[in-house]
Amino acid sequence: MKAKKGILLVNLGTPDSPSTSDVRKYLDEFLSDPRVIDTSAIGRFFLVKTIILPLRSPKSAKSYQEIWTDKGSPLLRHTIRQAELLQERLGNEFQVEYAMRYQNPSLETVLERFKQEKVSTIKVIPLFPQYASASTGSVHEKIMSLVRYWQIVPEIEFVNSFPAHPMMIDAFAQLGSKHNVADYDHVLFSFHGLPQRQLIKADLSGCHCQKVDNCCGAININNQYCYSAQSHLTAREIAKALNLSKENYTICFQSRLGKDPWVEPYTSAVIEKLAKEGKKKLLVFCPAFVADCLETIFEVEVEYDEEFKYNGGEKVQLVEGLNDHPRWIDALEDMARK
């Protein structure tokens, strides 16, 4: 029997249930990661255990309760479906597994399964189009830490990022085209945010990020791994595919946590400004996410919609996530086979 090639899809993580205790457990594991809260260990410990967990767990649990389905967390449900569809495409030569960086199914369990199945190689595809140390970097580190004691370490390939994958861009453009873009006053590309200091750490020259005008306006040798520069690239590519001109869209960043400055502009500030300028209908893409999750179906579709209406707007329309879109599965297949 020929050994199969292992393909591992990894997304961020989600609680096992929307109860406060499970959400707390998830947030604890997530936010205790030094790549996510990249302060001193003592600072992180006090911030997470004494401030964030007690205050945020009950609030986040309520939000998770709003989006939970009978099949569980939307993020997990979509990830499972993506893995099933990819397995169908790839056939018997491959073994496709999925895992979450935090909580379940854990990377430990899934890597053990690959070991038992005696796969010949493992290709890791973190489900984040844009590279960040807090997301992709953390997945890579965790996997390396798990396999380092194995007697036989198989060939492992790590996908770093795919911000302009043409099939993914096509999928986003097709999903956007389901809405008549001309009916909207403005389009937003709202990416998950990141602390500014993490962008600065990704500047390979130390003199590019926020020091050069429009530092994320094009990808170059210094900002090639910058989450913000890669996000701008994704947005430009989707805009190009939809023939959107620069005045008709804004790139912005959501989900800020804490008081430190995060990458700007903040989506909530942009939404408020557009409403106050008299814009009535916004179409919002969330191209940092390959599956609908709390940050899209609750933060954008519910919270930003309320904020927009409060300030005089009429409707924030979320563009559905990549989920099981065939062009997105084409992109996964392409990355798996390459």
Ligand SMILES: C=CC1=C(C)c2cc3[nH]c(cc4nc(cc5[nH]c(cc1n2)c(C)c5CCC(=O)O)C(CCC(=O)O)=C4C)c(C)c3C=C
């Ligand atoms: C797109 C990639 C992501 C990056 C980069 C990222 C960085 C990052 N996130 C937080 C804090 C939170 N994120 C939360 C949810 C969440 N984050 C991502 C992706 C990225 N995060 C996803 C896909 C999700 C949704 C998970 C789901 O179950 O649906 C949350 C939890 C929810 C909440 O309480 O609002 C927090 C907290 C930080 C601090 C950070 C980088 C430093």
Ligand SMILES: [Fe+2]
């Ligand atoms: Fe996040």
Ligand SMILES: [Fe+2]
């Ligand atoms: Fe930049």
